[in-house]
Amino acid sequence: MLRLALADLWHERVLFLCSALGCAAVLAPLIVLFGLRQGVVAGLRAELLDDPRAREVVSVVNRTLEPALFDRLAADPRIAFLVPRTRALSATIVIENPAREGQGVRMELLPTAQGDPLLPGLVPGADGLVLSATAAERLGLRTGDAALASVARSRGGEREVLSLPLRVTDIAPPAAALRDSAFATVPVLLLVEDFLDGTAAADARPGSEAEARARPFAGFRLHAARLEDVPALDREFRLAGIEVASRAEAVAGLLRLDGNLALLFLAIAGAGGAGYLVSLGVGLWAQVERKRRDLALLSLLGLKRRALLALPLIQAAAVALAGAVMAFAIAASVATVLNRAFAGTVTGDRPVCLLTAGMGLAAAGVTLGGALLAAVLAGLRAAAVPPAEGLAEG
Amino acid sequence: MTALLSLRGLHKAYRGDAAPFALEVPEFDLAAGEALALAGPSGSGKSTLLMMLALASPPDTAEGFGFAGQDVLRLWREGRRDALAGLRAGKIGVVPQTGGLLPYLSVAGNIALTQRIAGRPDPARVLTLAEELGIGAQLGKRPAALSVGQRQRVAIARALAHRPALVLADEPTASVHPELADAVLALLKRECAEAGAALLVATHDPERAARAGYPVLACVTHAPGEDGVARSVFTRAPLAEAA
Structure with a gap:
């Protein structure tokens, strides 16, 4: 046949x-x-996708977000990574190279945790720090070096300083941060905030991760599991009254182009x-x-x-x-x-x-x-x- | 013994060249291995009869139509076309009027076609038949490269290649010149006798068939009657039934 x-x-x-x-x-x-x-x-x-920030959704206004909200977000399959953040004003810190005393650099303190897409494979640990490439260069610090983090407050006209000896565990990839910045775990950020609020003493040390997670936070930084999820997450947060910044527009544009083509x-x-x-x-x-x-x-x-x-x-x-x-x-x-x-x-x-x-x-x-x-x-x-x-x- | 082919009270209307014709076969038996020429003028319904015998078209009405132990009437009535095709493939060999070879197959491929359709490949038989029919040297050629007489012999080889019980030839000599016609008729008869196949040849030339040693069954034609239908009758005394 x-x-x-x-x-x-x-x-x-x-x-x-x-x-x-x-x-x-x-x-x-x-x-x-x-x-x-x-x-x-x-x-x-x-x-x-090359840009890890494409899947990022960051809340931009300081609110009081209860732990229940974080639990709910952590269970959402569309969210691959979630870390809470403290108030923007209390998230700055001065980092100093002990070898160059008096030449500290003030920089943004960013929260990180296990599985952060911005820092693939890097976790600073409870007393560690990941520096952005620019910050590490200005401070002359390399991976493994000791660094001194400090925050100052004035209380009753008197200047008090919280000093934390930390170790530089890694240098962040260039895409993670353009400006001088330092990544640390949530307890470090909380300690800084508490110190500035006056609820922590100058000799206090970071608490445990579990304690930290039980507290309300001012905001969060999350990464969507897929590019396609970004516009929906962005829209849902806005509807819920949480102002966020994301690349939703660019992603939606790409998806629209894909569909049209x-x-x-x-x-x-x-x-x-x-x-x-x-x-x-x-x-x-x-x-x-x-x-x-x-x-x-x-x-x-x-x-x-x-x-x-x-x-x-x-x-x-x-x-x-x-x-x-x-x-x-x-x-x-x-x-x-x-x-x-x-x-x-x-x-x-x-x-x-x-x-x-x-x-x-x-x-x-x-x-x-x-x-x-x-x-x-x-x-x-x-x-x-x-x-x-x-x-x-x- | 019972007949290979047995028709009773068969009737088929068809359109002749001008007037409507009716073909009637009151009685017709053919024994296994028997050779017979069906003679009648052009348009007398020989081809129509052969088509029915080839299980290619159904009779209009009939009382009985047995072939190789099968009730052909019932197969037609029940619309079992694949069963009919299976019977055609396994038991019947056909030599069409003009070769009817597939242009895209070689001579060997054309001869082996019936074997392949019947599912009984036998390359040795293809060779033997080709040698006997004098076309052994042409096996690799396409039909277009052959003469008319050679093509006719390829068609004969094809009709015999799968060892059918019945070979039907429709005017196999119509398209060859007279000298070759005798040879073709003789070849057909000899090959069928050798293969033990019954043979029915339709011809408009009963003398030539008789000369080639065929018993001849002539058709009786009747002019149009009151209904304006001309009738053509083939009838043959039934074989003696086995006791």
């Missing part, structure tokens, strides 16, 4: 080649278009693909008419109906597969040219047209499905040819 169908195709290989080329001619631009969509979206997405692709692929499938179906139908005598003869020789039905189906499948392979080859070379021409412009150093083997398989699968659908009518027609025509004089 298969051999019969393929022998027929081989006999008329010029016609077969034309059909396959026709298929490739429609398919190749669609694959390129799809690759462009993938490349542009993947490029923009990767650019966003998908729609554009569907429209073009739908129009082009449907047109081609109709022409393939009509072509196969005409083929059945042309080969009516051969088909009748095969039926007369005892070929069963489903075998006759299979003839145009096999041939359509062969055309579709050959077409898909050609189309992918053409698309791949076009993509190479495009990627070279657009190198470093639209999507940075990423390919503007992204083709993968999976896409090739999907294209072949869709084409195959469509071709089989188009061939079914022809197949039914072939199966209905009465065997008696095989004997009759044509």
Whole structure:
């Protein structure tokens, strides 16, 4: 059966080649278009994802947020990382290199915890500190060095200083912080805040993590699990009256672009693909008419109906597969040219047209499905040819 | 023994060249291995009868239609086309009027076609048949490269390749020149006898068939009656039933 169908195709290989080329001619631009969509979206997405701050949502106004809210947020599957923060005004600290006394630098004190996307793999620990690259450079501190953190308050006209000897456990990656800043665990931030509020003595030391988490906080910093979750989280916080800052706009823009490009692709692929499938179906139908005598003869020789039905189906499948392979080859070379021409412009150093083997398989699968659908009518027609025509004089 | 083929009270209307025709077969039996020529003028319904015998078209009405132990009438009535196709594939060989070879298969492929459809591949038999029919040198060629007579012999080889019980030939000599016609008829008869297959040849030339050693069954034609339908009758005394 298969051999019969393929022998027929081989006999008329010029016609077969034309059909396959026709298929490739429609398919190749669609694959390129799809690759462009993938490349542009993947490029923009990767650019966003490269920046760990893209998934960040930070509350910007000081409120009193109860532990219950933090428990609820921690249980939300859309939130990958959550850390509470103290009031912005009490989150500054002076860090000093013990080797260069009197040259302390005032910087922002940021909370961190296990699994912080800004500090991948880095946790400062209870008496540790992660410095931003700029801060470490200005202070001349390196990983493992001792540092002195200090906060000053005036109480009854008298200046009091809280001094914490800490160790620099790591230097933060450049993307984590542009300005001078120091990352420390929540108990350190709480101690600073309590000291400034006057509820802690100058010789107090950071409490435990569990104690800290039982207290209300002024705000939080969280990272969404997926880029797509950022706009929804941003909207929900605003609706709940918690003012937040995030890249929701940029992410929503990317998602909108993704959706629009998908729609554009569907429209073009739908129009082009449907047109081609109709022409393939009509072509196969005409083929059945042309080969009516051969088909009748095969039926007369005892070929069963489903075998006759299979003839145009096999041939359509062969055309579709050959077409898909050609189309992918053409698309791949076009993509190479495009990627070279657009190198470093639209999507940075990423390919503007992204083709993968999976896409090739999907294209072949869709084409195959469509071709089989188009061939079914022809197949039914072939199966209905009465065997008696095989004997009759044509 | 029972007949390989047995028709009773069969009736089929068809359109002839001008007037409507009716084909009638009151009685017709063919024993296994028997050869017979069906003679009648052009348009007398020989081809129509062969088509019915080839299980390719159903009779309008019939009292009995047995072939190789199967009730063909019932298969038609129940619409079991695949069962009919299976019977065609396994038991019947057909030599169409003009070769009817598939242009995209080689001569060997065309001859082996019936074997493949019947699911009984036998390359040795393809070779033997081709040698006997004098087309051994053409096995690798396409039908388009053959002469008319060679094509006819390929069709004969194809009809015999799967060892059918019955071979039907519709005017196998119509498209070859007279000298070759005798040879084709003789070849058919010899090959069928060798393979033990029954043979039915439709011909408009009863003398030639008789000369080739075929018993001839001539059709009786009746001019249009009151209903304006011309009738064509093939009838043959039934075989003696086994006691």
